[in-house]
Amino acid sequence: MSKSYDAIVIGGGHNGLINAAYLARAGKKVLVLERRHLVGGAAVTEEIFPGFKFSEFSYVVSLLRPEIIRELELPKHGLEILPLPSTFTPLENGDYIAFWDDHEETRKEIYRHSPRDADAYDEYGRLMYHIAKAVRPILSMIPGDPTSLSPRDLKSLLQLGRHMQNLGEERFYDLYKLMTSSSADYLDEWFETDGLKGTKAASGIIGTFLGPRSPGTAYVLLHHYMGEIDGAFRAWGFAKGGTGGISEALANAARAQGAEIRCNAPVAHILVKNGRAVGVALDNGDELYANTIVSSLDPKRTFLKLIAEQELPSDFVHDIRRYKTRGSSGKVNLALDGLPKFTAMADAVRMSALRGAISISPSVEHLERAYDDAKYGNFSRRPYMDMIIPSLIDPGMAPPGKHVASIFVQYAPYTLNGGWNPSTSSGQASPREAFGDAVINTLAEFAPNIKDIILYRQVLTPWDVEQITGLTEGNIFAGELALHQLFFLRPSPQWANYRTPVKNLYQCGSGTHPGGGIMGAGGRLAAMEILKHGAG
Amino acid sequence: MLQGTPFHPRTAALCQGRNWRRWSKYVVAGSYELSPEREYWAIRNSAALLDVTPLYKYLFSGRDAARVVNRIVTRNVEKCAVHQVMYTPWCNEHGQVLDDGTVARLDENVFRVTSADPNYRWFCENAYGFDVHLQDVSDTTAALALQGPLSREILKQSADANLDALGYFRLTPARLRNIRVTISRTGYTGDLGYEIWCEAQDALALWDTLMEVGDAYGITPTGILALDMARIEAGLILIDKENFVGKRALVQEKQRGFEWQFMGLDVEWESLEEIYARKGLHPQLPMTAWRASTPLYVENKQVGYASSGVWSPLLKKYIALAHLRKPHFEPGYWVDMEVTVEHERQTARARVVKLPFLELERKRK
Numbered sequence: 001m002s003k004s005y006d007a008i009v010i011g012g013g014h015n016g017l018i019n020a021a022y023l024a025r026a027g028k029k030v031l032v033l034e035r036r037h038l039v040g041g042a043a044v045t046e047e048i049f050p051g052f053k054f055s056e057f058s059y060v061v062s063l064l065r066p067e068i069i070r071e072l073e074l075p076k077h078g079l080e081i082l083p084l085p086s087t088f089t090p091l092e093n094g095d096y097i098a099f100w101d102d103h104e105e106t107r108k109e110i111y112r113h114s115p116r117d118a119d120a121y122d123e124y125g126r127l128m129y130h131i132a133k134a135v136r137p138i139l140s141m142i143p144g145d146p147t148s149l150s151p152r153d154l155k156s157l158l159q160l161g162r163h164m165q166n167l168g169e170e171r172f173y174d175l176y177k178l179m180t181s182s183s184a185d186y187l188d189e190w191f192e193t194d195g196l197k198g199t200k201a202a203s204g205i206i207g208t209f210l211g212p213r214s215p216g217t218a219y220v221l222l223h224h225y226m227g228e229i230d231g232a233f234r235a236w237g238f239a240k241g242g243t244g245g246i247s248e249a250l251a252n253a254a255r256a257q258g259a260e261i262r263c264n265a266p267v268a269h270i271l272v273k274n275g276r277a278v279g280v281a282l283d284n285g286d287e288l289y290a291n292t293i294v295s296s297l298d299p300k301r302t303f304l305k306l307i308a309e310q311e312l313p314s315d316f317v318h319d320i321r322r323y324k325t326r327g328s329s330g331k332v333n334l335a336l337d338g339l340p341k342f343t344a345m346a347d348a349v350r351m352s353a354l355r356g357a358i359s360i361s362p363s364v365e366h367l368e369r370a371y372d373d374a375k376y377g378n379f380s381r382r383p384y385m386d387m388i389i390p391s392l393i394d395p396g397m398a399p400p401g402k403h404v405a406s407i408f409v410q411y412a413p414y415t416l417n418g419g420w421n422p423s424t425s426s427g428q429a430s431p432r433e434a435f436g437d438a439v440i441n442t443l444a445e446f447a448p449n450i451k452d453i454i455l456y457r458q459v460l461t462p463w464d465v466e467q468i469t470g471l472t473e474g475n476i477f478a479g480e481l482a483l484h485q486l487f488f489l490r491p492s493p494q495w496a497n498y499r500t501p502v503k504n505l506y507q508c509g510s511g512t513h514p515g516g517g518i519m520g521a522g523g524r525l526a527a528m529e530i531l532k533h534g535a536g
Numbered sequence: 537m538l539q540g541t542p543f544h545p546r547t548a549a550l551c552q553g554r555n556w557r558r559w560s561k562y563v564v565a566g567s568y569e570l571s572p573e574r575e576y577w578a579i580r581n582s583a584a585l586l587d588v589t590p591l592y593k594y595l596f597s598g599r600d601a602a603r604v605v606n607r608i609v610t611r612n613v614e615k616c617a618v619h620q621v622m623y624t625p626w627c628n629e630h631g632q633v634l635d636d637g638t639v640a641r642l643d644e645n646v647f648r649v650t651s652a653d654p655n656y657r658w659f660c661e662n663a664y665g666f667d668v669h670l671q672d673v674s675d676t677t678a679a680l681a682l683q684g685p686l687s688r689e690i691l692k693q694s695a696d697a698n699l700d701a702l703g704y705f706r707l708t709p710a711r712l713r714n715i716r717v718t719i720s721r722t723g724y725t726g727d728l729g730y731e732i733w734c735e736a737q738d739a740l741a742l743w744d745t746l747m748e749v750g751d752a753y754g755i756t757p758t759g760i761l762a763l764d765m766a767r768i769e770a771g772l773i774l775i776d777k778e779n780f781v782g783k784r785a786l787v788q789e790k791q792r793g794f795e796w797q798f799m800g801l802d803v804e805w806e807s808l809e810e811i812y813a814r815k816g817l818h819p820q821l822p823m824t825a826w827r828a829s830t831p832l833y834v835e836n837k838q839v840g841y842a843s844s845g846v847w848s849p850l851l852k853k854y855i856a857l858a859h860l861r862k863p864h865f866e867p868g869y870w871v872d873m874e875v876t877v878e879h880e881r882q883t884a885r886a887r888v889v890k891l892p893f894l895e896l897e898r899k900r901k
Contacts, residue, residue, distance in 0.1 A: 066852075070805055075852050082581060083573050102570040133818070166816075240581060352569075392754070395582050395686060400752035 005031045005260075005290040007530070008280055010267050010306070011470075011509065013041025016296030017250035017261075018523030019508040021072050023294075024257035026531050031288065032259060033280065035266035035470060038244070039251045041296075042469045042476065043518055045244025049456040051399045052335040055242035055390060056458075057465060058476070059331075059406040060084060060357075062517040063227055064246070067140065068524055072253040079249035080240035082393050086356030089199045090344035090446040092363070097195040098353060113193040120190050125225070131175050132225035134167045139226070139514045142525050143488040143496040178218045179483060184364045186218040198361040202384055205410065207477045207516070209326040211371030212364050216483050223517075238393045246518060270295070270302075270505065272311045277505035292534050294526060296509040298471055298478035299323055299491035307502065316501050319492040323511075324485060327414035327462030327474030328374060332439045335456035336403040339389070340447040355392045360385040360442065374411030379435045382442045383409045402455070409439050412461055414473040420463035432459050477516035478509050487513055498526035499533075506530055538563045541589035542678040542739030546747075550757050557760055559590035560654075560674075565759035572824060573849065575762035579725050580850055582754030583684040585746060586763060588731065589739075591637070592654055593673045596647040600666035605639055605647050608662050610780050616641045621705045621720050626655075631785030634658065638722055640707055648673075648733075662781065678739035682746065683729030683766075685898055686753040691730060694749040695719060704900040713745050724763060726770025728898040764825040765846045768857060771800060771892030797865035800893055801832075801842060801886040803854035803873060811875060811882040820877075821847040821854060832858060833872040833883060839864040842873055848893065855893050856886065864888070 009020045012034030024030045038044055042057040061081055069079065085101035097113055100106050111118035137159070144156030164172060177186060183204035187197040204217035211217075239245040251261055270293055271279040279289035295302040303312060303320045345353050361367060361384055370380035386408040391398035398404045412435055414420075420431050429437075436459035444450050462474025471478055479485055488496045490513045498506050508526030510516035540548065541562050555566040564587050567575055578584040596605055606613040611624035618641050625636040637651035649659070656672050663670050682690060692699050697710035697719060707720035715738045723729035734742050747755060789795070808819040825846040832840045845856030856873065864871060867890050872883035 069852055075850060080581065080850060082577050085571075085574065101573075105570065355574075395752075395754035400689070 005029050005288070007031070007292040007294060008033060008288055008290040009294045009296060009508075010270075010280060010302075011035075011041060011296035012039035012247075012251070012261060012263070013296050013469075013509065014043050014247055014250055014518055014520055015509050015523035015526075016041070016294070017247065017254050018068060018072070018520045019294055019296060019527045020259040020261075021250065021254035021257050022524055022527035023530065024254060024259040025072075026527075030254075030259040031290070032254065032261040033265045033267055033282070033288075034261065034263045036468075037263050039261060039263065040244050040247030042465070042471060043243040043247045045242030048333065048458050049335045052402070052404050052456065053242050053390075053397045054333040054404060054458065055239075055244065055406055056333065056460070057331060057469060058243045058518060059238075059388060059390075059408065061237055061239055061243070061246060063139070063223065063519045065140065065519055065521050065524065068520045072250070074249050074253060077249045077252035077256065079246060081237040082240055084238045084356055084388065084393065086352060087199060087359050088342075088345070088349075088353035088356060089195050089359045089361055090342050091195045092366075094344055095195075096342075096344040096353075097193065097199065098349065099199070100352070110193070110196065113196065114191075117191045117193045117196060121196075124190050127171065127174060128222060128225040131167065131171055131178070132222050134163050134171070135175070135222060136226050137163050138487065139519065139521050140525070142498070142529055143490070143513045145488050145494055145496070147493075178222060180215060181218040182213045182215050183217040183221055184212040184368070186221070187364075194363040194365075195361075198363045198366060199359050201364050201367060202359055202361040202386070205367060205371070205384070206386075206408070207329060207475070208480050208482060209324075209328040209374070209411075209413070210482070211375075212367045214371075219483060220481065238388065238390060240394050240396075242390060242394075242397060243518070250520075267306065269308070270306045270502075272307065272502055272505075275311070276503040292504050292506065292530055294506045294508050294530065296507075296523065297511075298325060298475070298509055299507065299511040300325055300472040300479075301470060302507060302509075302511075303500070307505075311502060313501050316492060316495065323491050324480045324482065325472045325475040325478070326480065327465065327471075327476075328412065329408060329410040329474075329476060330379070330412035330435060330439075330462060331458075331460040331465070332407040332409055332436055333458040333460070334405040334407070334454055335398070336389075336405055337453040337455050338401075338449075339392075339403060340405070340443075340453065341449045342447045344446065354389055356388070358385075358387040358389075360387070360446065370411055374413045377413060377415060377417035379412045379416065379431075379438060380410070381438055383411060383439060385409050385439065385443065387443070407439060407443070409435075414462040414466070414475075416461075416463075420461045432461050432464070435459060435461060478511040479515075481515050486515065490515065498522070498529045504534070506534070541587050542736040543587045543589065543680070543743050546740060546743045547587055547757065551759075555759065555761075559760065560592065562590040564590060565757070567759040567761045568757050572759060572761035572765065575756055575758035576765050576849060578754065578756035578758055579684050579727055579729075579762060579766045581684065582756065583682060583686040583690055583750055584725075584756050584758035584762065585743075585750065586681040586683065586758050586760070588679045588681045589677075591650045591674075591679060592652070593677045593679075594649045594651070594656065594659060595671040595673050596649065596659075596663075596668055597671070598645060598666075598668040600663075600668045601645045601647050602641075604659075604663045604666050604668045605649065607780060608659060609639060609649075610782070610786075611639075613639060613641075613647075618642075618644055619707050621707055621722050623705070623722075626780075627782030627786065629782055629785065631782040631789060638720075640718075640720060642707070642718065648677075676736050677733055678736045678742070679731055679733050680742065680746065681723050681725075681729060681731045682750075682755075683723045683725040683727055683758075685728050686755075687729050690746065690750045690753050690755060691719065691732075694745055712742060715742050715745070717742065724770070725766040726892055726894050726899060727766065727896055728901075761824050764827075764844075765848070768825055768844055768846050768855060769848050769850065769892065769894040771857070771894075793862065795862055796840070796859050797862075798891070799858050799860055799865050799867070800889040800891045801845070801856040801858045801871070801873060802889050802893075803845075803856065804885040804887065805854070807885040808854065808875070811877050811884060815878045817878070823847055830856070831874045832860065832864075832886075833874070834864055834870075839871060851893060853893075857891075858888070860888065
């Protein structure tokens with residue numbers, strides 16, 4: 001194997017593909033190596049049950065950076081993002097609360113529950129919008145190290161300071177509160193309707209191993225408003241053909257720029273010579289060489305599995321070991337014979353509600369209790385769920401008249417008491433199926449017909465997610481999105497600028513700034529860094 | 537008071553936004569939901585059902601029907617086979633466009649011509665002395681457009697015609713359940729799509745059948761706001777032939793070199809971002825189509841105007857249709873388009889591009 005590349009990208013997930021596309025666009029000879037038979041990583045669509053397409057893991061696009069859509073001309077390469085216009089939350093008392101894409105309709109709905117909250121919702125929305133606007137540029141910025149005096153770090157911090165200055169004093173105080181509060185506490189300052197608080201708080205716990213009353217969860221509330229700023233790009237929505245549609249478009253874009261993508265090519269380890277990364281060895285023994293090696297895998301997998309420990313500084317290895325990747329969520333995908341009937345859905349809103357997200361978050365307490373189970377090593381008996389029915393948005397996802405449902409479930413701790421995969425000889429129902437039952441039973445409280453219409457059920461635990469996608473502990477963000485793991489601390493202080501202690505080895509996955517959610521910013525920013533400072 | 541179309545009892549019940557728009561002497565839904573976005577995506581992603589009854593519809597029948605139609609329109613109707621449809625404009629003697637529409641050859645000597653404006657008098661004048669019977673069937677013929685990638689599947693499930701064999705711009709008589717219809721593979725969306733023509737008295741039965749069969753394919757009642765967005769993405773066309781009203785004038789203009797050309801504009805994102813950033817804003821984009829004449833400049837001198845524009849949700853670009861003066865209509869040239877930001881007139885850079893913006897393979901396949 002003498003063929004040599006300018007860059008080899010390990011992992012064909014969305015960040016790996018984006019990174020490769022940008023490097024190829026700059027004229028580099030790039031090879032992407034993907035372990036599985038298809039690209040996408042956790043952003044894949046697979047026909048698990050004949051005729052039914054599942055967005056197996058990641059199921060909505062949140063915040064895919066508009067500059068990436070534009071610069072890589074993704075619409076030309078097949079990207080279509082369809083609107084996901086509403087969120088519907090059935091409540092314990094048989095009523096519901098819904099958030100529609102029309103502002104006045106949402107206001108009217110909240111007013112029904114609390115006239116005070118209806119006013120507060122507007123005010124809250126304005127505040128979030130302005131703070132999000134100030135914070136948003138961070139998503140497109142290579143993090144500077146605040147302890148460093150190097151000109152580039154200072155410049156980046158200065159930029160950041162300028163954005164913060166635009167906020168004005170009062171909004172800055174609120175930003176500080178958002179950074180430090182729990183989402184429950186922060187929402188309590190604004191609202192009194194429990195269903196409203198439950199649904200808003202839910203967005204703050206996704207992918208974390210925290211409850212709505214844990215400090216640090218309020219910050220994530222902001223993310224939704226960042227999506228609103230880029231509303232026209234539909235940064236928030238459902239990809240045609242499922243989430244795999246995004247990966248396909250990215251792969252097409254990368255190939256169009258000349259990148260080579262090889263599937264079924266698992267990397268065994270990164271070849272390091274004299275402190276420099278020089279290539280990779282595949283599982284089959286082949287060795288491939290390049291001037292630059294980029295890993296889009298999560299930091300633990302990159303640094304603890306693919307590189308010999310002696311090649312890395314010990315404090316860095318300690319940091320990466322302590323980097324938190326606790327998996328906390330699972331996924332249940334259903335093939336359905338018909339549509340679920342939620343008892344809370346009045347006829348007038350039924351179809352529009354089914355086309356949006358359905359959130360099982362009737363109260364903050366529901367979420368916190370779900371977390372209580374997980375804290376002590378169990379899956380939630382009555383979990384929080386975020387359900388969408390992709391076949392109502394894109395009819396191509398299921399045969400005519402049939403449907404698929406995608407249910408994100410939290411909490412399902414990676415380290416389950418007794419483990420997810422005990423020996424099957426015990427005769428008991430496997431923990432995976434027991435978890436699946438808890439999900440369906442909870443859903444049946446709100447949509448009793450669900451059990452009668454299931455044609456096929458796929459239950460994915462964090463353990464499964466790790467097995468299939470390679471994400472350590474099945475953490476959907478390749479490392480928790482907690483404040484202590486964001487910006488210049490992601491994944492490790494001093495190494496948040498996409499570089500690593502090994503020369504010519506870069507990282508570009510969701511484990512780097514600014515994190516997951518199919519934003520793609522890590523892939524792009526790492527490419528910028530490589531093109532500016534890399535070995536070429 | 538404006539009247540509803542024969543579909544009104546159904547469309548009125550569905551029109552949540554009470555967002556009615558006038559179209560000729562009728563009212564039709566602008567959008568059924570408060571925002572046309574989902575309806576737009578039905579056109580591009582599943583199947584959109586549009587009431588297009590307000591089109592003016594004229595029936596030419598008799599021995600000279602072909603000669604008369606050919607005299608009126610700019611395209612060569614002699615080449616229009618039975619069961620073929622042609623899109624064409626028509627002009628006055630000065631070569632100025634009066635209107636445009638479709639010419640459908642229903643039989644050797646029967647044509648149905650649709651138009652945006654009333655043309656009965658103009659057609660009668662041009663038919664004078666010929667053996668042709670001209671009928672205004674605007675009120676007695678109801679029409680639905682079924683547009684989008686799944687439109688064919690829905691018709692295959694409900695009509696007795698061979699839809700797989702029906703080519704682009706062809707038509708076929710058919711029975712849809714028990715309703716006698718004509719299905720033409722036409723539309724104003726630039727997507728795979730059909731128009732279904734029936735007697736006004738069968739309108740409700742036709743609507744109900746399509747909605748029932750289409751349910752499994754995501755059929756979506758769609759208003760004209762979404763159609764307007766799709767239409768801009770799809771652009772327009774024009775061709776030549778023997779003789780017709782206004783030919784001499786058009787030939788002369790062609791020899792002189794066209795003074796004006798109809799082109800597309802691709803508004804540059806970076807420059808939009810810049811003019812809005814000056815006011816501390818993010819670009820505010822037109823989420824529905826605008827139709828106000830908007831000046832276009834090169835070095836501060838006006839070189840044309842844009843006639844409509846929209847943010848294309850599919851292309852994720854701000855696009856506009858433009859009339860440009862010589863020599864500014866060359867693809868790749870740049871113009872400045874007027875954009876009002878916070879009550880102040882600014883300009884954004886826009887690149888001149890060929891039309892259509894969107895050429896979908898499935899439209900013809």
